[in-house]
Amino acid sequence: LAKTTQPISMDSYEGQEVNITCSHNNIATNDYITWYQQFPSQGPRFIIQGYKTKVTNEVASLFIPADRKSSTLSLPRVSLSDTAVYYCLVGETGDSWGKFQFGAGTQVVVTP
């Protein structure tokens, strides 16, 4: 499995942009990068997925450099409700049928 490394925690104020960088030096050619969000007492929720360059949806943007050894999740203008744990996942392809390993994630705390 491609191991991922991300900061343990990040603090932000409401209205700011939050950027969480995930390192995945051993990413394989066919692997996609997926980010999940988890609130207390809930299961993780899919946020965004990408393979290269930039992906944007209504929730976030995902920036992936050409070497794909890292990726950055960008949350624009965060609010208090964005306080959550964010997980970066890189899957193993081949025979693993979409096998993914969650790390400890990044705890984002948004304050007024």
Place this chain on the structure above:
Amino acid sequence: EAGVAQSPRYKIIEKRQSVAFWCNPISGHATLYWYQQILGQGPKLLIQFQNNGVVDDSQLPKDRFSAERLKGVDSTLKIQPAKLEDSAVYLCASSLVQDPRKNIQYFGAGTRLSVL
């Protein structure tokens, strides 16, 4: 579209007792996962099913944990006997794996187990 359903939401048992958790995945999702999430940690995969076959159970403590997915739909995870260290949230997820590389998992709310 209905999400992943899990029950019960909470369970308190004493050590050495047995417990079972139930999961109903999203309709049509062939892949089903059971995770264990200990407080402060990320989810840890216990077992992965593709239809009713086991794809990966390398991290399932098979001396006490068992899981089945009859008819490739609902699934049950059982712990017998429970230990104190089994206290955790047990999450079920499912995915529509048309391309394993793009696997997006949909999670239930989980079952919080407390072993006393």
